[in-house]
Amino acid sequence: EVQVVESGGGLVQPGGSLRLSCAASGFTFSDHFMDWVRQAPGRGLEWVGRITNKPYSYTTSYATSVKGRFTISRDDSRSSLYLQMNSLKTEDTAVYYCADVGTKGTSWGQGTLVTVSS
Amino acid sequence: DIQMTQSPSSLSASVGDRVTITCRASQGIRNDLGWYQQKPGKAPERLIYAASTLESGVPSRFSGSGSGTEFTLTISSLQPGDFATYYCLQYNTYPFTFGQGTKLEIK
Numbered sequence: 482e483v484q485v486v487e488s489g490g491g492l493v494q495p496g497g498s499l500r501l502s503c504a505a506s507g508f509t510f511s512d513h514f515m516d517w518v519r520q521a522p523g524r525g526l527e528w529v530g531r532i533t534n535k536p537y538s539y540t541t542s543y544a545t546s547v548k549g550r551f552t553i554s555r556d557d558s559r560s561s562l563y564l565q566m567n568s569l570k571t572e573d574t575a576v577y578y579c580a581d582v583g584t585k586g587t588s589w590g591q592g593t594l595v596t597v598s599s
Numbered sequence: 600d601i602q603m604t605q606s607p608s609s610l611s612a613s614v615g616d617r618v619t620i621t622c623r624a625s626q627g628i629r630n631d632l633g634w635y636q637q638k639p640g641k642a643p644e645r646l647i648y649a650a651s652t653l654e655s656g657v658p659s660r661f662s663g664s665g666s667g668t669e670f671t672l673t674i675s676s677l678q679p680g681d682f683a684t685y686y687c688l689q690y691n692t693y694p695f696t697f698g699q700g701t702k703l704e705i706k
Contacts, residue, residue, distance in 0.1 A: 516695070518643075526635070526643065526686050528695040542693040545600070578642060582633065583690050584649055589642040 483507040483588050485579050490593030497569050501593055503562040503579035508587060510560035511535065516582045517553060517564050519575035520592075527575075528582070532562070547573075569597045601625050601689055605698025611706045612677055620672045620701045622687035627667045631691035634663055634672045638683045647672065677703075 489501040503515070514537070517529040530543040532553045541553050552565040562579050576592035602625040612618050622632065630650035635643040645654050647663040650670055660675040674681055682705050687698040 525700045526637075526688070526697045528688070528697065531693070531695070544694045582645075582688060582695065584631070586633075586645055586648055586654070589644070591642055 485587060485590040487577060487579055487590045487593040490577065490595045492596045492598065493569055494599050495569060495571055495597055497597070498565070498567045499569065499595060501564040501566070501577055501579075501595070503564075503590065505560045505562065505579075505587070510555075511557040513581040513585055513587060514583055515553075515555060515562045516580055517562075518578045518580065518582065518589075519573075519595075520578070521572070521575040524575075529564070529577070566595070569595075571597050573597050600694055601628065601692050601696050603687055603689055603696050603698040605687055605701055607701060608699060609702045609704065611704050613706045614677050614679060616677045616706075618674050618677060618703065620685055620687075620703075622665075622670045622672075622698045624668045624670075624689055626692075628689045628691035630666045631689060632663075632665070632670050633688045633690065634661075635686045635688065636681075636683045637686065643686065679705075 484506045486504045493499050514533045516531045530553050533540045550568045554563045574597045576594050578589050578592045580589040581587040604623045606621050632650045634647040637643040646657050646661050651663045662673050664671050685701045
């Protein structure tokens with residue numbers, strides 16, 4: 482069964498940092514590009530960023546709203562995806578999901594809630 | 600950035616109705632489009648990818664069409680479990696962008 486499980490969310494003050502993790506199972510993680518998507522409370526979905534796989538040099542791309550503050554990485558040996566979030570703002574408050582949203586696709590996990598508040 | 604204009608933003612319909620949701624891209628995206636269903640408190644689930652390919656296990660009453668800049672999601676005969684919010688997503692050009700969503704409610 483294809484499964485992704487996000488973790489690492491919590492309450493953080495503005496300007497702080499947090500690292501999210503996503504553990505994948507049930508599929509060949511290294512074959513997939515992987516994305517982070519977020520959803521602020523009561524709002525729509527927002528794509529955060531993507532990391533390609535080894536044949537594509539682990540290239541990363543980001544939404545304008547997070548570029549320079551967020552960094553996506555992966556560890557194929559652990560089938561894990563990461564999102565390092567720095568200089569957090571109140572508007573980064575959201576549930577964060579990991580998935581492959583491209584043609585290959587994967588299912589989504591239940592997400593992890595990040596709350597940025599003083 | 601490519602803008603995805605989804606319409607309508609909300610829709611009231613009855614069980615058994617046929618409904619259509621549209622997404623328009625501000626520039627051509629070939630067929631690099633997915634449709635997602637999200638129920639309250641749950642993660643989104645992809646119904647369709649590559650504009651018209653049904654995900655495994657998705658009922659055949661769902662269908663997608665379009666290419667380039669105009670895309671549609673059609674539900675041929677609404678069932679009670681279909682009342683949810685639907686989103687389109689273009690994955691042709693970075694940054695990827697979602698439509699603003701269509702909330703499908705029971706009439």
